[in-house]
Amino acid sequence: MLTHNGPRVSFKVQLLQAREEAIIQSVSHLLASKGFEAMTVDEVAADVGIAKASLYKHFPSKEDLAAAAMASVMHRAKAYLDSLPPAASPMDNLRAVVAWTMGLKLAGEMPPLPSQNSSLRAALINNTACMNGLSEVSDKLSGWIEAAQTQGSLNPKLPAIAVLYTLYARACDPALEFLKMSELHSDEEIVSLVMSTCFEGLSARAT
Amino acid sequence: MLTHNGPRVSFKVQLLQAREEAIIQSVSHLLASKGFEAMTVDEVAADVGIAKASLYKHFPSKEDLAAAAMASVMHRAKAYLDSLPPAASPMDNLRAVVAWTMGLKLAGEMPPLPSQNSSLRAALINNTACMNGLSEVSDKLSGWIEAAQTQGSLNPKLPAIAVLYTLYARACDPALEFLKMSELHSDEEIVSLVMSTCFEGLSARAT
DNA sequence: GTCTATAGGAGGATAGAC
DNA sequence: GTCTATCCTCCTATAGAC
Numbered sequence: 524m525l526t527h528n529g530p531r532v533s534f535k536v537q538l539l540q541a542r543e544e545a546i547i548q549s550v551s552h553l554l555a556s557k558g559f560e561a562m563t564v565d566e567v568a569a570d571v572g573i574a575k576a577s578l579y580k581h582f583p584s585k586e587d588l589a590a591a592a593m594a595s596v597m598h599r600a601k602a603y604l605d606s607l608p609p610a611a612s613p614m615d616n617l618r619a620v621v622a623w624t625m626g627l628k629l630a631g632e633m634p635p636l637p638s639q640n641s642s643l644r645a646a647l648i649n650n651t652a653c654m655n656g657l658s659e660v661s662d663k664l665s666g667w668i669e670a671a672q673t674q675g676s677l678n679p680k681l682p683a684i685a686v687l688y689t690l691y692a693r694a695c696d697p698a699l700e701f702l703k704m705s706e707l708h709s710d711e712e713i714v715s716l717v718m719s720t721c722f723e724g725l726s727a728r729a730t
Numbered sequence: 731m732l733t734h735n736g737p738r739v740s741f742k743v744q745l746l747q748a749r750e751e752a753i754i755q756s757v758s759h760l761l762a763s764k765g766f767e768a769m770t771v772d773e774v775a776a777d778v779g780i781a782k783a784s785l786y787k788h789f790p791s792k793e794d795l796a797a798a799a800m801a802s803v804m805h806r807a808k809a810y811l812d813s814l815p816p817a818a819s820p821m822d823n824l825r826a827v828v829a830w831t832m833g834l835k836l837a838g839e840m841p842p843l844p845s846q847n848s849s850l851r852a853a854l855i856n857n858t859a860c861m862n863g864l865s866e867v868s869d870k871l872s873g874w875i876e877a878a879q880t881q882g883s884l885n886p887k888l889p890a891i892a893v894l895y896t897l898y899a900r901a902c903d904p905a906l907e908f909l910k911m912s913e914l915h916s917d918e919e920i921v922s923l924v925m926s927t928c929f930e931g932l933s934a935r936a937t
Numbered sequence: 938g939t940c941t942a943t944a945g946g947a948g949g950a951t952a953g954a955c
Numbered sequence: 956g957t958c959t960a961t962c963c964t965c966c967t968a969t970a971g972a973c
Contacts, residue, residue: 539938558846560767563966574940579968581938614933635845638907639765678926678934685909685923686932692905700845701895708892716892719885724931725893726821727885746956770948784957786950 543581543591546571550592554634559589559643586646590653592634597656600624604663613667614676617690620664621721622714624694629703629710636695664690693721750788750798753778757799761841766796766850793853797860799841804863807831811870820874821883824897827871828928829921831901836910836917842902871897900928 532540549570553562564585568575582588603623607616627633637643647653668686671677677686698720702713739747756777760769771792775782789795810830814823834840844850854860875893878884884893905927909920 556846557848558767560765561846561848564968565966573938575967576941576969577939583968585967636904638842638904639763639768641764641768675934677932678930681923681926681932682914684912684914685905685927688905688908688912689924689927689932691908692903695904696899697843697845697902698892698895698899701898702892705891705895707889716888717896719888720892720896720931721927722931722933723885724927724929724933725884725888725896726929726931727882729936771950772948780956781958782949783951783959787956790950792949 539581542571542573546578546581546588547592547595550588551595551632551634554589554592555628555631558635559637559641564588584646586643587650589634589643590646590650593647594650594652594656596627596632596634597653597660599627600660601656601663604660612676613670613674616667617664617671617677618718618722621690621693622718625696625699625714625717626710628694628696628699629713633694636691661687689721693717749778749780753785753788753795754798754802757795758802758839758841761796761799762835762838765842766844766848771795791853793850794857796841796850797853797857800854801857801859801863803834803839803841804860804867807867808863808870811867819883820877820881823874824871824878824884825925825929828897828900829925832903832906832921832924833917835901835903835906836920840901843898868894896928900924 546567549567550562553566553570562585564575564578567588568578571578578588582591600620600623604616604620607619611619624633637647664687665683668677668683672679672681672683672686696717698717699713702708702716703710708716753774756774757769760773760777769792771782771785774795775785778785785795789798807827807830811823811827814826818826831840844854871894872890875884875890879886879888879890903924905924906920909915909923910917915923
């Protein structure tokens with residue numbers, strides 16, 4: 524596993540970084556489609572096009588492979604948050620990031636969270652890149668949540684932490700998979716539907 | 731695996747049925763806490779207190795074990811639906827069943843759905859008890875959904891199938907686990923919070 | 938760092954006695 | 956039907972040559 528050491532990067536190192544990116548991409552897709560336990564290192568190696576032993580030169584274990592994929596998602600999420608216009612309202616930003624994560628999941632690029640206690644959980648918690656990314660994303664989201672609540676666009680009766688967890692949960696909402704499997708709606712329609720149930724709720728609203 | 735053949739049941743058969751109930755209960759808890767892939771047949775046998783080979787006399791495979799647990803949940807769900815007062819409004823019934831499934835999940839008795847394509851999916855689909863239970867539950871829920879929409883308590887703009895899937899998704903909502911892990915709220919408060927976000931949504935409502 | 942080949946072990950399923 | 960003991964496949968991880 525390589526780390527970035529300053530601006531000067533040799534051509535050789537760039538090749539290695541590109542390879543690791545390819546590995547992480549394969550891991551992300553396989554994780555999203557099969558889950559951590561069902562994904563095998565042989566599959567990853569075959570998908571990347573290298574030998575399994577070569578994989579273990581880059582990442583010391585299967586758990587580290589998954590952790591790298593999660594860290595990559597966190598990095599992309601942080602970049603997306605930072606790309607949102609500062610002038611936009613907190614509520615618009617929250618809606619934007621939820622829609623973005625749903626699109627990622629529908630595209631098969633969102634690794635599932637380790638809901639159960641497993642060896643993966645420990646690996647994720649011990650991965651500093653993963654945890655730092657999570658902290659940064661959570662901090663930014665929490666700021667928007669509280670701002671949206673004080674300005675009255677987000678239900679102020681809900682604890683901010685509950686709102687944060689609800690937003691995270693939408694990134695791995697099974698409803699997305701159900702609707703995609705039914706093949707009744709396009710990805711855009713699915714995102715729109717789940718956005719509506721998430722923010723407006725199921726109950727009818729007074730017009 | 732035993733089937734019920736008429737009203738006359740010998741004492742011996744009752745013992746076997748009780749044992750199978752114990753097996754299913756162990757499987758349900760282990761499934762809920764670890765997931766299908768991470769659960770091992772050795773663990774199930776140890777939890778029930780019998781040898782692994784004995785398990786295979788009751789259920790021919792690990793997939794069948796999980797399918798029996800799912801069928802059991804479906805059966806319990808159907809019984810709960812039938813226990814609801816017929817005079818209650820469709821919307822009240824929908825709220826009640828969602829709260830009931832959340833309580834089940836928080837109690838660690840709700841096996842997770844096989845979101846990814848796996849050997850488990852095929853086993854569940856081939857299990858008639860599981861699929862019949864799912865159909866019955868879905869039919870009853872769909873009826874309430876359409877009734878609630880025509881009477882204006884449920885958002886009529888949402889496709890009924892999307893509402894149905896959303897309700898099912900709440901039974902395995904990761905937000906429940908997140909909130910439980912945070913240990914900031916009691917189980918009742920968690921159910922209340924997620925019920926609110928599910929039906930009322932995150933956005934503030936006009937009072 | 939990449940490969941082939943293999944060690945090591947976990948776990949699903951079965952044999953055969955009782 | 957229950958047990959002990961075992962088979963056998965699959966999978967993570969590593970050894971060692973290039």
